[in-house]
Every structure is written in C-alpha cells, then in structure tokens.
Amino acid sequence: MAADVFDVAVVGGGPAGLSAALSLARARRRVIVFDAGDPRNGVAEHMHGVLGHDGLPPSSLLERGRREIEQYGGVVAGGRVETVHVGSGGIEVDGPSGPVRARRLIVATGLRDGLPEIAGLRGLWGRGVVVCPYCDGWERRNDTIGVIAMGPRGIDQAHQLRQWSDRIVYFPNDLGEPGSDELRTLEGRDIRIERGRVRAIRSSEGRVEAVELLDRSVAVETIFTATTLHPRDQLLRDLGARTLDDADGSWVVVDPDGRTSVEHVWAVGNVVDRRSNVSVSLGAGSLIAGAVNADLTAEDIARSMRAQSGDER
Structure with missing residues (x-):
C-alpha cells in the first residue's frame, strides 16, 4: 500500500x-x-x-x-x-x-531530564523537587528552600533563589567546600551552608520534609537542584x-x-x-x-x- x-x-x-x-x-x-x-x-x-x-x-x-x-x-x-x-x-x-x-x-x-541518584527524590520530581526558579519560584516564595548542588552552577542557583526567599540552604553535596570567594558571597547573602553528602530526601504525603545527610537531618520545604x-x-x-x-x-x-x-x-x-x-x-x-x-x-x-x-x- x-x-x-x-x-x-x-x-x-x-x-x-x-x-x-x-x-x-x-x-x-x-x-x-x-x-x-x-x-x-x-x-x-x-x-x-x-x-x-x-x-x-x-x-x-x-x-x-x-x-x-x-x-x-x-x-x-x-x-x-x-x-x-x-x-x-x-x-x-x-x-x-x-x-x-x-x-x-x-x-x-x-x-x-536525568535525575540525581538520591533516595526519595524521583517520587517528588515536579512537585516538591524542581529545577526552574521562573517556573516554580513564586509558588515556593518564603519557603525554606534547599539547593542541592550537582555541579558548579549550584551556587548560582542558590543566589538566584535568594530573591524568592530569605531562607536558602545550600548543600554542596559531593562538590565539597566552596572556594573562599564563593563562601564569602554565600555568607554575605545569609545563605546557609550544610556540608556533607546528601543520602536521601525525606517526605510525608508527597511533601518534602528534610534533606538527610550522612550524620543529620536538615528541615526544608522545597528542593531545587539540577538535572x-x-x-x-x-x-x-x-x-x-x-x-x-x-x-x-x-x-x-x-x-x-x-x-x-x-x-x-x-x-x-x-x-x-x-x-x-x-x-x-x-x-x-x-x-x-x-x-x-x-x-x-x-x-x-x-x-x-x-x-x-x-x-x-
């Protein structure tokens, strides 16, 4: 035919x-x-x-x-x-x-989008875990926002999100300690730094509750990361x-x-x-x-x- x-x-x-x-x-x-x-x-x-x-x-x-x-x-x-x-x-x-x-x-x-291999993250993708401030920043304004770095642009993402909330928590994750200049800029804008490897995301009823590090839990309401x-x-x-x-x-x-x-x-x-x-x-x-x-x-x-x-x- x-x-x-x-x-x-x-x-x-x-x-x-x-x-x-x-x-x-x-x-x-x-x-x-x-x-x-x-x-x-x-x-x-x-x-x-x-x-x-x-x-x-x-x-x-x-x-x-x-x-x-x-x-x-x-x-x-x-x-x-x-x-x-x-x-x-x-x-x-x-x-x-x-x-x-x-x-x-x-x-x-x-x-x-290839998602970070972090336990509990995939099931929250597009809801409690997002990537684009222009798409979701307004809805997350004034939340305690966790930024999980997956590359050098993670610090830029944390600074950008600072205009939506004054409660930003930056997780360097496997990137390690920020450089001295980066550290000064983060501290200068009151962006909290939580060091250590991220092992899991804790949630309840589809809502983010905390980022689980190897030795402690850090409460957040929203997570921004990169894919x-x-x-x-x-x-x-x-x-x-x-x-x-x-x-x-x-x-x-x-x-x-x-x-x-x-x-x-x-x-x-x-x-x-x-x-x-x-x-x-x-x-x-x-x-x-x-x-x-x-x-x-x-x-x-x-x-x-x-x-x-x-x-x-």
Missing part, C-alpha cells in the same frame, strides 16, 4: 511541534504530527510564566493545540516514531500505523545530523531557522535548545514553521517553472 503524502511531518507533539504544525496547517499545508504522549513537563500540575495561560495544566495546553491543528485540517497521530528515511524521493516516516511520506520533516522530540539533560535526538543522529559538544553534553546543530545539516530536515525546541521553556518553544515553533513554508514555496515555484518549460523532473 502506498504511503500517505504530506507537505510536512512533525515528530513530537509538545509546545514546539504543535506550534509549528498549527502555523503550517493555517498556511494550507498538509501536516501530520506524531505525538508519543511523553512531554518533559508531564509531571507538572501547572505551567507558569506562559502569557495568557499562567496556571494552566500543561496537558490542557497540548490538548487545545491538538484540537486547533485538527480544526485547520492537520492530522495528529498517536505513537512513537522509531525510524525516518531521507532520500531523493523525499522523506518517509515509519509511523505507528504504517509509512508516511512528506516533503519536509520537523523534529521536536524534546529532552529527558542531566538528554536530548531525544536519536532520529536526527541516525540521519547523520551534525552535532556539537559543549559543557552540557552533545547537541544537534541548527541554524537560526532551525535547519539541520540534513537536507529538508528541521529541528526545534528542547531537542536542540536546552533553554526552550514553554513560551520559547511556542515562539520557536512558529518561527521555524515560517522557514519551512518558505522552503516549500521555493520548491513549488521551481516545480512550476520546470512544468512550464516541459521539464517534469
């Missing part, structure tokens, strides 16, 4: 992918979105700092987006895409219900997309319009940009959709010119 043919296939149904698909569907492009249903912020009960949607559950935003895309004739398909083939005949996506052909591909598969970022970019790597290593890992490279090094393949959102929160992803999806549509329009013009000249290649 012949594969369905679309102008654009979008792999990833988070804010970036849905935003791109909505703009393209409104541009009367035939669009299909493959949504594995595993968004990065799926554990969060509410979004914050998203203009016009502050406090809205992330699942509600995505549900609205899917309906809007379908309203303009786009297709949203559930399931995970494992392989994509790019060749002279176009792009073929091995979708859950069979092959789908497309002229262009947008990968918006996001990233996965290891794992972009879900295997599809892009399998296609041979160029990557670049930095202090935060290895990332697929895109130009300002989201174009990868693979012809006719774009990428947007957390899969290529660690800074893309919901608001940034929504804007980036719209921007990249415009670039993809312009590329399709250039191809449409070229085809029309060839047809006029009798060259049907």
